[in-house]
Amino acid sequence: MSIVNELTATLAKMVNDQFESPEFKHLLSVPLTLERGRFYVVQSALYTSNRRDCWGYVQGSAPLEVKRVIWQHESDELVNDPRANMDHYTLTVKQGEVVGLKPEDFEKAELPPMVLACFYAWHHIAIRNHWLTAYASSHMLERRNNGKIVKGGGMSYRIGEKFENELGINLKKMISLDVHVVADMDHSENISEIFHRYVKTPEDRDLVLKGAEECMAIDRAYRGALGYYMERIE
């Protein structure tokens, strides 16, 4: 098995294992109410903004051809995703209408302390590491959302199912979750190709694994935080 095939198999195992962690199990077991659903949707918009920060930082440190790949990736996210005819932040705000949220609810939203800590931790990986580590960190969150890799469906799909089963809101109406079920398959596959071009040595592989492991740890902390806060909403 080549070093990259071995690496991608490890990354696939890591994103599947996320769903077996106590933090993920807890979040996915917290019963949804409309208020909790609203909280989740607003937090998703803030998470999307944090992703845009991190991908920008990764673009800053990556080689030129990787910058171009990220720029294309950010076209969907930041400017316009042809699947939805809008950028992903606007998509999340629009999705909020389904649960009774208004644009100002997103504007005045604050980051809860445990979420803020996670966002700063992701910033730290994106800014202060070798580009392969930074790149792997941002990539892993899309891989963890890729239903072709994660058995039982990626995070957006599972949350979408919860909205459908527990609040009676069809996944097609949760437009951001619905788009991400597909978009992150494409994104994580396009982005994954970079490993084939740049991971040549055990040192390169270790840089990727460092970013992946640390990102998944923060992701668990983040999902644990969301579960914690949602549980406290009546």
Place this chain on the structure above:
Amino acid sequence: MGSSENGGKKMWDELVRMVNDQFDTPQFRRLLSISFSRERAQQYSIQMAYYVKNRRDCWGYVQGAAPLDVKRLIWNHEQDELIGNKSEGKDDHITLAVKEGAVLGLGAEAFDTTPVLDGGMTCFYSWLHIAQRPWLEAIASSAILEMRNSSELIQGGSLSKRIGEIFARDLGIPLKKQINNAEHVVMDVEHAHMLYQVAQKHATTEAARKAILRGAKESLMIDRVYRGHLAEMLETLP
């Protein structure tokens, strides 16, 4: 005019003054007084490709730290620089640099094999450092270099225009054949407006305006050091 509007205009005037003053510094005067042999033009062209790559690094970091509306402006800006515009038949700016190199007799491999200038590397790291500071300082540090390259703002012509004129004078290569210089003469007029647009919305306090001026001032300082290193390198060549 409100105090914020007044403060914004004052800041903009100061930025325009700063980029014009850049051309009266010893480093810029030294660089622009050099006669360009073909070898000097080749080395200048290669080092400028490194400069363009450093710009892409810095703009990435600036995009990362900026608010969402500003991220979008930067993303658009980076289309010209990083991707080009296929529908208009325009290459990205690294490709342009390599194509311009061909006019000077350089093969594409020269851009890969010629090392970056020591002083250049030092300045690039300095610019990267500012690019990771609070976002208003960071964006000012990158945007001011495009203001310095806007012939609309610089009396006597931008740096790309002046270098293009020297290439034409010394090497007989007309500006339109210097595709990289020619592109920047046009594009940086457009790009120079970005900071104005951002400042109007986001530089509404004295502290914000000071942050922009600080980023711009320090970037121009590095720019002077960089141009000084380029001049020194060129003078060692026949």
